[in-house]
Amino acid sequence: MYQYDQYDQRLVDERVAQFRSQTRRFLQGELSEDQFRPLRLMNGLYLQRHAPMLRVAIPYGVLSSRQLHKLAEIARRYDKSVAHFTTRQNIQFNWPRLEDVPDILAELATVQMHAIQTSGNCIRNVTSDPLAGVCPDEIEDPRPYCEIIRQWSTLHPEFSYLPRKFKIAVSGARKDRAATQVHDIGLQMVENETGETGFEVLVGGGLGRTPIIGQTIRPFLAKTDLLSYLEAILRVYNRFGRRDNKYKARIKILLKETGIEDFTRRVEAEWVQIRQRLVLDTGEIERVKRHFTAPDYKTVAGPGPDAQAAADPRFAVWLRNNTTPHKIPGYRAVFLSLKACGVPPGDIADTQLDAVADLAERYSFGEVRATHTQNLVFADVHQDDLHELWQRLDSIGLATPNIGKATDMICCPGLDYCSLANASSISVAEDIYSRIDDLDYLHDLGDLRINISGCMNGCAHQSVGHIGILGVDKKGEEWYQLTLGGSSSNDASLGERLGPAIDKAHVAEAVETILQTYIELRQDGESFLDTVRRLGINPFQERVYAHH
Amino acid sequence: MPIIKDGAIVTDTWHHLADDEPVSAAPCTVSLARWKREKSELAAHGGALGLRLSGDDRVEDFAGELDQFPLVVVEFPSMGDGRGFSIARLLRERYDYRGELRARGAFIPDQVFYLRRVGFNAFEFTYDANLQTALPLLNEFSVTYQAAADEPLPLYRRCAR
Numbered sequence: 001m002y003q004y005d006q007y008d009q010r011l012v013d014e015r016v017a018q019f020r021s022q023t024r025r026f027l028q029g030e031l032s033e034d035q036f037r038p039l040r041l042m043n044g045l046y047l048q049r050h051a052p053m054l055r056v057a058i059p060y061g062v063l064s065s066r067q068l069h070k071l072a073e074i075a076r077r078y079d080k081s082v083a084h085f086t087t088r089q090n091i092q093f094n095w096p097r098l099e100d101v102p103d104i105l106a107e108l109a110t111v112q113m114h115a116i117q118t119s120g121n122c123i124r125n126v127t128s129d130p131l132a133g134v135c136p137d138e139i140e141d142p143r144p145y146c147e148i149i150r151q152w153s154t155l156h157p158e159f160s161y162l163p164r165k166f167k168i169a170v171s172g173a174r175k176d177r178a179a180t181q182v183h184d185i186g187l188q189m190v191e192n193e194t195g196e197t198g199f200e201v202l203v204g205g206g207l208g209r210t211p212i213i214g215q216t217i218r219p220f221l222a223k224t225d226l227l228s229y230l231e232a233i234l235r236v237y238n239r240f241g242r243r244d245n246k247y248k249a250r251i252k253i254l255l256k257e258t259g260i261e262d263f264t265r266r267v268e269a270e271w272v273q274i275r276q277r278l279v280l281d282t283g284e285i286e287r288v289k290r291h292f293t294a295p296d297y298k299t300v301a302g303p304g305p306d307a308q309a310a311a312d313p314r315f316a317v318w319l320r321n322n323t324t325p326h327k328i329p330g331y332r333a334v335f336l337s338l339k340a341c342g343v344p345p346g347d348i349a350d351t352q353l354d355a356v357a358d359l360a361e362r363y364s365f366g367e368v369r370a371t372h373t374q375n376l377v378f379a380d381v382h383q384d385d386l387h388e389l390w391q392r393l394d395s396i397g398l399a400t401p402n403i404g405k406a407t408d409m410i411c412c413p414g415l416d417y418c419s420l421a422n423a424s425s426i427s428v429a430e431d432i433y434s435r436i437d438d439l440d441y442l443h444d445l446g447d448l449r450i451n452i453s454g455c456m457n458g459c460a461h462q463s464v465g466h467i468g469i470l471g472v473d474k475k476g477e478e479w480y481q482l483t484l485g486g487s488s489s490n491d492a493s494l495g496e497r498l499g500p501a502i503d504k505a506h507v508a509e510a511v512e513t514i515l516q517t518y519i520e521l522r523q524d525g526e527s528f529l530d531t532v533r534r535l536g537i538n539p540f541q542e543r544v545y546a547h548h
Numbered sequence: 549m550p551i552i553k554d555g556a557i558v559t560d561t562w563h564h565l566a567d568d569e570p571v572s573a574a575p576c577t578v579s580l581a582r583w584k585r586e587k588s589e590l591a592a593h594g595g596a597l598g599l600r601l602s603g604d605d606r607v608e609d610f611a612g613e614l615d616q617f618p619l620v621v622v623e624f625p626s627m628g629d630g631r632g633f634s635i636a637r638l639l640r641e642r643y644d645y646r647g648e649l650r651a652r653g654a655f656i657p658d659q660v661f662y663l664r665r666v667g668f669n670a671f672e673f674t675y676d677a678n679l680q681t682a683l684p685l686l687n688e689f690s691v692t693y694q695a696a697a698d699e700p701l702p703l704y705r706r707c708a709r
C-alpha cells in the first residue's frame with residue numbers, strides 16, 4: 001500500500017497543528033460558530049445529536065494492521081470502544097469530545113492517517129473497488145490513480161469551497177464495485193481500440209434527495225490527462241454550480257440544468273486551455289504504482305479447502321458466501337461480515353479491530369480493505385489458511401456468512417445518532433434481520449441488497465438498493481417508503497416506489513412479503529433484481545398492500 | 549482600514565465607490581457593471597482606477613482590458629462562496645494579470661493560505677478580523693501538492709519524491 005514520504009507526512013502534521021489552533025480559537029471565542037463550521041467539517045467533525053462525530057478517511061478503503069491497531073486504541077480512549085465503518089470507505093467515531101479531536105488527529109498522523117476533507121463542500125475521500133489489484137476481472141489496478149487523486153485534491157487551493165460536497169470513485173474492473181455511476185465523478189478504467197488503458201469519465205451521479213445516475217461525458221481519457229480533466233470539470237462546477245439553494249448545488253443539478261451537450265462543451269473548452277500545463281507524467285504514475293506491487297505470493301498450492309468444506313457444512317457456507325476468486329491461483333479474497341445479528345451494520349468493537357489487525361498480519365500480508373457495503377476484506381488469503389482463518393473470525397463474531405445476501409444490509413445510524421433522522425433505521429434493520437436469519441432461507445434468496453436510510457438524505461443509498469427503505473415523517477410518526485429494483489453496479493438504476501409509506505410496525509412484514517412473492521414468481525435461478533425487472537413492481541405491490 | 553498586502557499589514561489607500569457615488573480624484577475602484585457603463589467618463593477622471601468583480605462576472609468578457617487596472621478586487625460575499633478562487637487563477641494564469649489582486653469580503657483568516665495560492669496578494673476583511681492572526685497563516689503549510697498561481701508545477705515535478 002502507499003507509504004507516505006516526507007512531504008505527505010509533513011502535510012498531515014501541519015494539518016494537525018492547524019486544527020489545534022482553529023479549535024483553540026473557536027473555544028476562546030475568536031472564531032464564531034459559523035466560521036468554525038466549515039473548518040471542522042473539512043476535518044470530518046460533525047456536531048451530532050449526542051456528541052461530535054469524527055469521520056476518518058480510509059483512502060480508497062485500504063488499511064494496514066498498524067493503522068487498525070491505532071483505530072482500536074482511539075475507539076478505546078476517546079469513544080465508547082466502538083467504531084463505525086461507513087458506506088464511503090471511511091470510519092467514524094460517535095463519541096469523541098471536541099477538545100480531544102486535535103489529539104486524535106495527532107494520533108492518526110503517527111500512522112499516516114487523517115480526517116482531511118471527509119466532510120464539507122470540498123473534494124471528499126476518493127473511493128474504489130475493495131477488490132482492487134486482486135480481482136480476476138481487472139483492466140488495471142485503480143489504486144495508484146486513487147492515490148494520485150487523493151494528493152491532487154488534498155488542500156486544493158481552488159476547490160476547497162465548492163457549491164457542495166464532491167465525491168469521486170474509481171473502478172478498474174469490469175464489474176463496478178465502486179458505484180461509479182452514483183458519484184459526482186465516476187472514473188471507469190477502459191481499454192481503447194489500440195489497447196491503451198484510460199478512463200471513461202462519468203459526471204453528475206449522486207444519491208441523497210435527488211438521486212441521479214451519472215452520464216458519460218468522455219468515453220476515453222488518457223491517463224496523462226487525468227488531473228487536467230478533473231480540474232476542468234471542477235472549475236466549471238466551481239464557477240457555475242448553483243449556490244443559491246443547497247439542495248440544488250450538487251454537480252448533478254448543474255449538469256441537468258445545462259444539458260449534457262452544453263456541459264460537456266464547457267468542460268472540454270476549459271480542458272483545452274489547461275491540458276498542456278497539467279500533465280500527469282508517466283514518471284509520477286510509475287512512482288505511485290511502485291507502492292502497489294503484488295505481495296510475496298506463495299507459488300505452491302496445497303490441498304485447498306474442499307475436504308474441510310465437505311466435513312464442515314458451516315465452513316462450507318461461509319466459504320461459498322464470504323470468499324471470492326483471486327487472480328492468483330491458490331488465493332481467495334475473504335469478506336469479514338460486519339452484519340451480525342443484533343449489531344448495528346458497520347459497527348465494530350475495539351477488541352475486534354485489534355483482532356482483525358492481528359489476523360490480517362498473519363493471513364493477508366498485514367492489509368485490510370473497507371467496502372462500501374460496510375464490510376471488510378482480506379484481499380490475499382491462501383486457500384490452505386481459509387479454514388483456520390474462518391475459525392478465528394467465527395470466534396470474534398466476524399464470520400456471519402451473509403455477504404451480498406439479504407441480511408448484509410446497508411443502514412445509516414438514523415435516530416440513534418443523527419440529528420436529521422426521521423426514523424430509527426437500525427431497529428428496522430434488526431427487525432428485518434430477525435425474520436430472515438435462517439441460513440437456508442438466506443441462501444435460497446440469493447443475492448440481495450437491502451438499504452435503509454433514516455431520511456431523504458439517503459446516506460445508506462436506499463435509492464439504489466434492490467429493496468430500498470426510506471424513513472419519512474408523518475405527523476411525528478415514523479413511516480417507511482419502499483422502493484424496488486435499484487442497483488449501483490454496472491446496471492445502475494434507481495428503485496421504483498412500491499406505493500404509500502408503511503408504518504413502522506409493518507415494514508419488516510412487508511419486506512418478508514416481498515421476498516416471499518419473489519420466491520413464488522422467480523423463474524429457474526433468477527435473482528431478485530432480475531425478477532423485479534422482468535415483472536415490474538405490480539405483483540409485489542398487490543401482495544404488500546393486499547391487507548391494507 | 550488596514551489590509552494585508554504582500555505579506556505585511558498596510559494602510560489601504562483605495563476607496564470602493566458605490567455605483568451611484570460620484571467619482572473623485574482619489575484612487576478608487578468601481579464595479580464591472582459601472583465600468584462597462586461609464587468607461588469613457590471613468591477613464592477621464594485622472595486618478596488611479598481599480599476594478600471590482602463579483603462571482604457572477606465572467607473574466608473572459610473583459611480579459612483584454614485588464615492591463616489598465618493597477619488593482620482588481622474580487623468580492624467574497626461569504627466565506628463559503630468559492631467562485632473567487634477560480635476567478636483569481638484565471639486572472640493570473642490565463643490572462644496574465646500582474647497588478648494587485650485583492651480578496652475583499654467575509655472570508656476568514658484561515659482561508660488566506662488558499663487565497664494566496666490562487667493568486668491574491670492583498671486581503672481586505674470587511675469586518676473586524678485579526679490581521680495579526682491572519683499574517684502567519686499565509687504560509688500555513690509548507691507542502692503544496694498542486695500547481696496553482698503561486699507555483700507553476702505540481703509537487704511531483706518540483707521535487708524528487
Ligand code: HEM
Pocket residue numbers: 046048053085086087088092164165167182183206207208209250346411412413417418419420457458459460461
Ligand atoms: C451521523 C449523522 C449523519 C448526518 C447528519 C449525515 C448527513 C448527511 C446529509 C445531510 C446528506 C445529504 C447530502 C446531500 O445530499 O448533498 C448525507 C448523504 C450521505 N451520507 Fe450522511 N450523514 C450522517 C451519517 C452518515 C453515515 C453513518 C454514513 C455511512 C454509513 C453516511 C454516508 C452518506 C452517503 C453515502 C450519502 C449520500 C451521498 C450522495 O449524495 O451521493 N452518512 N449525509
Ligand code: SF4
Pocket residue numbers: 412413414415418419420421422423453454455456457458459460
Ligand atoms: S440518511 Fe438521514 S437519518 Fe440517516 S444518517 Fe443520513 S442524514 Fe441521518
